[in-house]
Amino acid sequence: MTTDALPYRLLLSACADGAGAARIADTLVEEGLAACVTLLPGARSVYRWQGQLERADECLLLIKARADDYPALERRLLELHPYAVPELLALPVLGGNPAYLAWLESGGG
Numbered sequence: 001m002t003t004d005a006l007p008y009r010l011l012l013s014a015c016a017d018g019a020g021a022a023r024i025a026d027t028l029v030e031e032g033l034a035a036c037v038t039l040l041p042g043a044r045s046v047y048r049w050q051g052q053l054e055r056a057d058e059c060l061l062l063i064k065a066r067a068d069d070y071p072a073l074e075r076r077l078l079e080l081h082p083y084a085v086p087e088l089l090a091l092p093v094l095g096g097n098p099a100y101l102a103w104l105e106s107g108g109g
Contacts, residue, residue, distance in 0.1 A: 005092035008104055009070055011063035012089045013077060014045060021059035024080045028063060033073040035108030038062040064104055 011034075015021035018041050025037035040060040047054050065073055070090060077088055093101075 003094065005067075005094060006096070006101065007067045008093040008096075008101065009063075009065050009067050010091045010093060011061075011065060011070075011073070012087065012091070013061045013063065013081070014043060014058040014087045015061065016056065016058060016082065018059045020082055021061055024077060025061060025063075027080055028065075028073060028076065029108065031076065032107055033069050033076055034063045034065045035104045035106075036064045038064075066105065066107070 013024070015024065018039065021039050021041075025034075025039055028034040028037055038061070040062065043058045043060040045054075045056050045058050047056075063073070074088060078086060096104075
């Protein structure tokens with residue numbers, strides 16, 4: 001495995017409910033901005049918001065995309081997301097199954 005990032009990203013975002021998460025996932029994949037989005041319901045977030053400790057049940061999205069698509073994906077996710085400050089973290093991909101990476105490169109087609 002290399003320490004240099006490949007031209008792919010794993011993005012994390014959380015939504016308040018599965019319906020909103022599914023709408024974002026469907027849109028990102030349908031518009032070709034992500035090859036795949038995995039939805040993980042049942043996430044429990046603990047965070048501070050406006051000075052208060054908060055707890056929320058959320059649905060975590062694992063978004064797999066090409067690095068070149070990140071700017072457009074970020075814009076689109078921010079348009080679709082209902083939160084005032086949506087979570088969006090982009091993690092570099094350092095390695096992976098070559099066949100999966102080829103599929104990801106094709107945009108999931």
